Amino acid sequence: MFITNFHAHSRFDDGREDPESYIKAAVLKNFKVFGFSAHAPIPYDSGWNMKEEDFDLYIHTSRMLKEKYKDSIQIYTGLETDFFPGCTDWRNKRGIDYTIGAVHFLVNEETGAFMPVDGNRHEFEETLRSFGGDIHAFIRAYYGKVREMLLKMPPNIVAHLDVIRKNNSNNAYFSEDDEVYRNEVYNTLEIISLTHCIVEVNTGGISRGYVNTPYPSRWILEACLDMDIPIMVNSDTHHPDTIDFYFSEACEMLRSIGFRHQRILYDDEWRDVSLMP
Numbered sequence: 001m002f003i004t005n006f007h008a009h010s011r012f013d014d015g016r017e018d019p020e021s022y023i024k025a026a027v028l029k030n031f032k033v034f035g036f037s038a039h040a041p042i043p044y045d046s047g048w049n050m051k052e053e054d055f056d057l058y059i060h061t062s063r064m065l066k067e068k069y070k071d072s073i074q075i076y077t078g079l080e081t082d083f084f085p086g087c088t089d090w091r092n093k094r095g096i097d098y099t100i101g102a103v104h105f106l107v108n109e110e111t112g113a114f115m116p117v118d119g120n121r122h123e124f125e126e127t128l129r130s131f132g133g134d135i136h137a138f139i140r141a142y143y144g145k146v147r148e149m150l151l152k153m154p155p156n157i158v159a160h161l162d163v164i165r166k167n168n169s170n171n172a173y174f175s176e177d178d179e180v181y182r183n184e185v186y187n188t189l190e191i192i193s194l195t196h197c198i199v200e201v202n203t204g205g206i207s208r209g210y211v212n213t214p215y216p217s218r219w220i221l222e223a224c225l226d227m228d229i230p231i232m233v234n235s236d237t238h239h240p241d242t243i244d245f246y247f248s249e250a251c252e253m254l255r256s257i258g259f260r261h262q263r264i265l266y267d268d269e270w271r272d273v274s275l276m277p
């Protein structure tokens with residue numbers, strides 16, 4: 001099987017080690033392709049984005065590794081980009097092979113305040129408070145912003161689509177059976193199917209202990225298959241030890257839903273490759 005990962009954070013942003021240690025781990029585990037996706041610089045002090053002044057060195061480092069390891073593995077240089085009012089469009093920046101588009105935070109239009117979607121529980125509750133405690137308003141604002149990103153600045157890959165459930169274990173804030181929630185997700189999938197973006201199956205929330213299934217939930221992936229939306233398996237790793245965390249379980253789940261392929265960048269083209277073992 002093609003083992004690949006396009007979602008990885010290193011020392012350049014909020015990951016742990018040098019990029020090369022991820023490549024060494026990927027080669028040992030017989031990966032065919034590995035992509036780096038540092039959090040693109042933003043004008044907020046988020047604590048997790050790459051600094052603007054490190055951008056050129058990031059590109060250079062990834063390109064240098066691509067050349068050094070070209071006989072063992074294909075390496076691509078990506079960015080995980082944030083969508084917010086006035087954000088930079090990184091998609092055609094020199095040296096960038098692909099983008100993973102995310103909505104990690106909302107911006108309060110009146111105060112300009114930064115409101116995390118997938119922060120810790122305390123941050124989640126602060127954001128919910130800014131919606132007057134109305135979880136439906138929060139859910140609509142999140143998925144509405146994802147749809148706006150897809151329409152205005154469609155990335156190659158949509159990051160952790162339902163990351164708003166990160167703090168929702170035991171349905172602490174909402175049920176995924178809730179009609180408002182389901183409609184927001186379905187409306188978003190309709191836009192995704194028009195834009196030809198890939199939905200990533202992201203195991204990073206499991207490796208970091210927040211959730212016990214990949215993003216997005218199984219029922220969302222079933223809808224993706226029905227709507228012919230392509231998927232790819234990513235670990236959203238922050239350490240070389242977790243580059244393939246939960247991959248075998250995620251691929252097994254995808255096969256049980258009926259997926260036979262994932263879409264990846266290979267030989268510089270987006271291709272469907274087998275998910276079969």
Ligand SMILES: [Zn+2]
Nearest residue numbers: 080102159160
């Ligand atoms: Zn993310």
Ligand SMILES: [Zn+2]
Nearest residue numbers: 007009080236
């Ligand atoms: Zn990430």
